[in-house]
Amino acid sequence: MxxxxxxxxxxxxxxxxxxxxxxxxxxxxxxxxxxxxxxxxxxxxxxxxxxxxxxxxxxxxxxxxxxxxxxxxxxxxxxxxxxxxxxxxxxxxxxxxxGKAVGDTPAPPPLRMCATSAAPAATNAPQWNGWGLSPANDRFQRGAAAGLTPNDVPRLKVKWAFGFAGDASAAVQPSIVGGRVFVASVPGRIYALDLREGCAVWTFDADIMVRTAVDVGDAGGTRAAFFGDVAGNVYSVDANTGRLRWKHHVDDHPIARVTGTPKLYAGRLYVPVSSIEEVAGADPKYPCCTFRGSVVALDAATGAVVWKTYVIPEAPKPTRTNKVGTQLFGPSGAAVWSSPTIDENTSTIYVATGDSYSDPPAETSDAIVALDLKTGAIKWSQQMTAGDAFNLACGGPDPTNCPDAKGPDVDFGSPPILVTLASGKRALVIGQKSAVVHALDPDDKGKVLWSTRIGRGGALGGVEWGSAADTERIYVPLSDIAFRQRGLDIAGMTPNPDVGGGLFALQLADGKEAWHAAPPGCNGRPNCSPAQSAPASVAAGVVFSGSVDGHLRAYSTKDGSIVWDFDTAKEYTTVNGVKARGGSIDVGGPAIAGGMVVTTSGYAQWGGLGGNVLLAFSVDGK
Structure with a gap:
C-alpha cells in the first residue's frame, strides 16, 4: 500500500x-x-x-x-x-x-487589578527589555541591574505565580521594564503586571496569538510597547495604559507571521517576518511555495513603513507541476524567525534565516544576512548550510510537494549575538539546528572564524531558540530531542527520556569547549525529555536554562555545576485565582532584573508537559 x-x-x-x-x-x-x-x-x-x-x-x-x-x-x-x-x-x-461545544468553557475569575494602575511605569528601574535585552541580543544582564549575587541564586523561591486561563501552553519570553512584567498569552492577550505583586496594570487583546516578547521604549514622545502576532500584524500600545497607538500589517502573504520580537532602535522598529508555509506545503494541492522572509523597518511613532527588504531578492516564479497537477513555485522560504541584532558601530542589522521551502534552494536561506540599518540594502550574507529546501511533505505520509533538494531542515531559530573579543576583534556568534555553533566576522563580510559541533542536530535538534554570551563565553543549550517509535499510535509522540539536552560553554575567541554540563535526566517522569530548547540567560555569575523536563536550573559560569534547580511542573496558587500548573519550558527564556527572575512554563508540543503559568522568583520569595 x-x-x-x-x-x-x-x-x-x-x-x-x-x-x-x-x-x-x-x-x-x-x-x-x-x-x-x-x-x-x-x-x-x-x-x-x-x-x-x-x-x-x-x-x-x-x-x-x-x-x-x-x-x-x-x-x-x-x-x-x-x-x-x-x-x-x-x-x-x-x-x-x-468533547465540548463552543460556549461551554466557564468564564475565568475577574482579573486582579493593581490599586495603583494609573501610576506611570518607572523609567529608571532595572530592565530586561524585549528578547535579547541589548541591541547585541546577548541575553546577558550585567552588574547591579540583575539585583542578584551568586550567593543569592540558591535562595530563589517563587514570589508569585500568574495563570493564563484556558491555555495549555505558556511558552513566550517575558519582558521586565519600569517595574512591570510584559507578557503575551496564547489567545493574544498582552498583560502588564506589577513586578513585585503580579497584579494587572492593564491588558490588551491583539487580534490573534502573540508569540513575540514585548519591546518597550520611547516613540514620538510616548512610552510605547511593541509586539507582533501570528497573522503578520505589529502593534504599538501605550506602555502606561495599554491603549492602542497603531497597528500595521507587515506582509500580505496569507500565512505570514511575526514570531521574532521586533527591535526598537533610534526611533525605528525593525520587524522580522516569518511564516508557516512549510507546514501548508505538506498538502499536495497547495501551490508551494511563495513566501519570502523579510525585515520591515517602521517609524515607531506612526507605524509607517520606512523600508522593507526580502532576504531572497528574487520573486518566486512557476517551476514545475507536481504529480497531482498543482503548480509549484520558487525560490521561497528563508523566514526570519528571531529578533534582529543591531550593530551600532556600523549601522548594520543582522538577521538569521530559515530554510527554503521549495526548489530551487535560495542562497540566503540558512544564513546570516547583514542589512543597512538606514536603507535596508543587503550588505552581505553568509550561508551556513546550502541546499536546505524542506517542507513538511518531506517527512509526512505524502511526499508529493517535497523539494528535490530534500534538505535536512537545520536552519536558524535564534538570532546572532554580537560580541567584542579580548583582542578587540568583533564576532557574531550563533548556534544552528545542525548543532554547530559558529563565529563570523561582521567586519569581513561574515567570514567564518570558527565552528564547533556540540551534538547531532536535526529538524528539532541542535540549537533551537537561543544562547547567551558574556565577555568570555557563549552558553549554548542543546535540544537534540528524540522520540520513541510508536508506529501509528494516535496518542502522539512520546519523548525519549534518555536522549538530548545539556549546556555547553564555548570560548568566544576560538570556539573551544570550556565546560559541558550533562542533563540530570528525567528520573521516571512521564512525557519527559531532557532537551534544552529554550534560550539561556546569564546574570550574577550563573546561566539560567530551562528544560523540556520542566526544570529551570542555574549553572555556574565557572564550571557548569548546578547551583539551583527548580521543578516548575506542578500546580500553583496564583495571584489572579486561575487554576495553573507548570510544565515543559520552551520557546521563551527567563527575564532577570531588579532581583527577580521571571519565566513562563508549559509547552505540550512534541509530547511535552503542558502548562499555563508565569512564575516570578525572588530571594527567599520576598
Missing part, C-alpha cells in the same frame, strides 16, 4: 467512536462530535495523529478550549486549512477534539 494510503487507513481505523468522547451530552453537541470525527479523520488526522514536526498531537488539542480550536481554524495558525470548512464544520471538529 502506498504511504499516503497506509496513513489514511491507519488514522481512519484509529478514530475512536465519538460516543466515547463525551457520554451524556445533549443530542445537538453529540451530532457535532460525530460529524467532527469524520471531518477530522479526512482532513486533519494525517498530520495531527502521526506526530509530524511542528504539528500538535490530538492529545494536545484535546486539552484546549473549543473556542481556541475554532479561532485557530478561522483566523489563526490553521486559517488556510480552516477556510475550506464551513463555520459549522469548524465547530464540529472542535467539539470532537474537546
Amino acid at each position: 502506498a504511504a499516503s494510503g497506509y496513513a489514511e487507513a491507519g488514522v481512519e481505523a484509529g478514530v475512536p467512536n465519538a460516543r466515547s468522547v463525551r457520554v451524556g451530552v445533549e443530542a445537538g453537541v453529540q451530532e457535532r462530535v460525530e460529524d467532527g470525527g469524520a471531518l477530522y479523520a479526512r482532513n486533519c488526522a494525517r498530520c495531527h495523529d502521526l506526530g509530524l514536526p511542528r504539528t500538535p498531537t490530538r492529545h494536545v488539542l484535546s486539552g484546549l478550549a473549543p473556542e481556541r480550536i475554532v479561532a485557530a481554524l478561522e483566523s489563526g495558525t490553521m486559517r488556510t486549512q480552516g477556510a475550506e470548512r464551513t463555520p459549522e464544520e469548524r465547530r464540529a471538529i472542535a467539539a470532537f477534539l474537546t
Whole structure:
C-alpha cells in the first residue's frame, strides 16, 4: 500500500467512536462530535495523529478550549486549512477534539487589578527589555541591574505565580521594564503586571496569538510597547495604559507571521517576518511555495513603513507541476524567525534565516544576512548550510510537494549575538539546528572564524531558540530531542527520556569547549525529555536554562555545576485565582532584573508537559 494510503487507513481505523468522547451530552453537541470525527479523520488526522514536526498531537488539542480550536481554524495558525470548512464544520471538529461545544468553557475569575494602575511605569528601574535585552541580543544582564549575587541564586523561591486561563501552553519570553512584567498569552492577550505583586496594570487583546516578547521604549514622545502576532500584524500600545497607538500589517502573504520580537532602535522598529508555509506545503494541492522572509523597518511613532527588504531578492516564479497537477513555485522560504541584532558601530542589522521551502534552494536561506540599518540594502550574507529546501511533505505520509533538494531542515531559530573579543576583534556568534555553533566576522563580510559541533542536530535538534554570551563565553543549550517509535499510535509522540539536552560553554575567541554540563535526566517522569530548547540567560555569575523536563536550573559560569534547580511542573496558587500548573519550558527564556527572575512554563508540543503559568522568583520569595 502506498504511504499516503497506509496513513489514511491507519488514522481512519484509529478514530475512536465519538460516543466515547463525551457520554451524556445533549443530542445537538453529540451530532457535532460525530460529524467532527469524520471531518477530522479526512482532513486533519494525517498530520495531527502521526506526530509530524511542528504539528500538535490530538492529545494536545484535546486539552484546549473549543473556542481556541475554532479561532485557530478561522483566523489563526490553521486559517488556510480552516477556510475550506464551513463555520459549522469548524465547530464540529472542535467539539470532537474537546468533547465540548463552543460556549461551554466557564468564564475565568475577574482579573486582579493593581490599586495603583494609573501610576506611570518607572523609567529608571532595572530592565530586561524585549528578547535579547541589548541591541547585541546577548541575553546577558550585567552588574547591579540583575539585583542578584551568586550567593543569592540558591535562595530563589517563587514570589508569585500568574495563570493564563484556558491555555495549555505558556511558552513566550517575558519582558521586565519600569517595574512591570510584559507578557503575551496564547489567545493574544498582552498583560502588564506589577513586578513585585503580579497584579494587572492593564491588558490588551491583539487580534490573534502573540508569540513575540514585548519591546518597550520611547516613540514620538510616548512610552510605547511593541509586539507582533501570528497573522503578520505589529502593534504599538501605550506602555502606561495599554491603549492602542497603531497597528500595521507587515506582509500580505496569507500565512505570514511575526514570531521574532521586533527591535526598537533610534526611533525605528525593525520587524522580522516569518511564516508557516512549510507546514501548508505538506498538502499536495497547495501551490508551494511563495513566501519570502523579510525585515520591515517602521517609524515607531506612526507605524509607517520606512523600508522593507526580502532576504531572497528574487520573486518566486512557476517551476514545475507536481504529480497531482498543482503548480509549484520558487525560490521561497528563508523566514526570519528571531529578533534582529543591531550593530551600532556600523549601522548594520543582522538577521538569521530559515530554510527554503521549495526548489530551487535560495542562497540566503540558512544564513546570516547583514542589512543597512538606514536603507535596508543587503550588505552581505553568509550561508551556513546550502541546499536546505524542506517542507513538511518531506517527512509526512505524502511526499508529493517535497523539494528535490530534500534538505535536512537545520536552519536558524535564534538570532546572532554580537560580541567584542579580548583582542578587540568583533564576532557574531550563533548556534544552528545542525548543532554547530559558529563565529563570523561582521567586519569581513561574515567570514567564518570558527565552528564547533556540540551534538547531532536535526529538524528539532541542535540549537533551537537561543544562547547567551558574556565577555568570555557563549552558553549554548542543546535540544537534540528524540522520540520513541510508536508506529501509528494516535496518542502522539512520546519523548525519549534518555536522549538530548545539556549546556555547553564555548570560548568566544576560538570556539573551544570550556565546560559541558550533562542533563540530570528525567528520573521516571512521564512525557519527559531532557532537551534544552529554550534560550539561556546569564546574570550574577550563573546561566539560567530551562528544560523540556520542566526544570529551570542555574549553572555556574565557572564550571557548569548546578547551583539551583527548580521543578516548575506542578500546580500553583496564583495571584489572579486561575487554576495553573507548570510544565515543559520552551520557546521563551527567563527575564532577570531588579532581583527577580521571571519565566513562563508549559509547552505540550512534541509530547511535552503542558502548562499555563508565569512564575516570578525572588530571594527567599520576598
